[in-house]
Amino acid sequence: MIALIQRVKWAKVEVEGNTVGEIAHGLLVLLGVEQGDDHAKADQLLKKVLNYRIFADEQGKMNLNVQQAEGSLLVVSQFTLAADTQKGLRPSFSKGATPDVAKALYDYFHQQSALSLPTATGEFGADMQVSLQNDGPVTFWLQV
Numbered sequence: 001m002i003a004l005i006q007r008v009k010w011a012k013v014e015v016e017g018n019t020v021g022e023i024a025h026g027l028l029v030l031l032g033v034e035q036g037d038d039h040a041k042a043d044q045l046l047k048k049v050l051n052y053r054i055f056a057d058e059q060g061k062m063n064l065n066v067q068q069a070e071g072s073l074l075v076v077s078q079f080t081l082a083a084d085t086q087k088g089l090r091p092s093f094s095k096g097a098t099p100d101v102a103k104a105l106y107d108y109f110h111q112q113s114a115l116s117l118p119t120a121t122g123e124f125g126a127d128m129q130v131s132l133q134n135d136g137p138v139t140f141w142l143q144v
Contacts, residue, residue, distance in 0.1 A: 001045045001105070002032035002081040003142045007054050011074045011132035013122040020128075021120035026071030028132050031109060032081025033102040034095050042109045044144045049073070050116055054138055062138075066117065073113050076122040076130060077106045099125065 005027050012022035029049060054062050055069035066073065079102065083091035096102070103124050113119045122128045 001034065001037045001041045001109075001144055003045055003049055004030040004032075004078065004081060005049060005052065005054075005140050005142060006030075006132065007135045007138035008074075009133040009135045011130065013074065013076055013120075014129045014131070015123045015126045020123050020126075021074055021076075023072040023074045023118070023120050025069070025135075026118075027066050027073050028130070029073055029075045030078035030081060031075055031106055032078050033097040033105045034082045035097050037097055037101070037105055039105070039108060041144050042105050043112065045142060046109055046112055048142050048144065050113070052140065052142070054140065072118040072120065074120045074122075075106070075110050075113060076128065077102065077124045 008026060008028050010024050011028040012019050014020065050067060051065050053065050055064040055066065057063040079096050082096035083093055084095055085091050106124055110119060110121050
């Protein structure tokens with residue numbers, strides 16, 4: 001599983017002009033699911049996302065996680081993160097999980113994250129427009 005996380009001042013997802021998910025201060029989590037991913041990998045990745053220390057402490061150092069910073073998560077499915085871009089000029093998605101597996105793990109990740117802090121989501125499989133104000137900018141690629 002792959003998470004591209006961005007520390008944001010705010011983020012939202014729209015589908016057909018309607019806001020379906022929105023947060024203020026927190027993390028935008030673009031989530032990619034690959035073949036072979038399972039609940040154990042989702043748990044491992046979520047633990048890393050929740051505990052990754054990328055928010056400033058009182059001295060201005062990246063030393064707090066999203067929970068300590070009292071932030072939220074916006075989790076958006078992003079199948080293109082599983083793309084193989086090593087050859088040619090067109091990505092291959094052969095490493096990506098099937099849509100039913102990807103949706104099940106995306107839903108699981110969302111449900112588990114909502115147990116720890118406020119969590120909003122996009123709409124799996126929809127044509128989404130994501131808007132955000134990246135704070136920093138701070139962006140990290142996490143993979144398990």
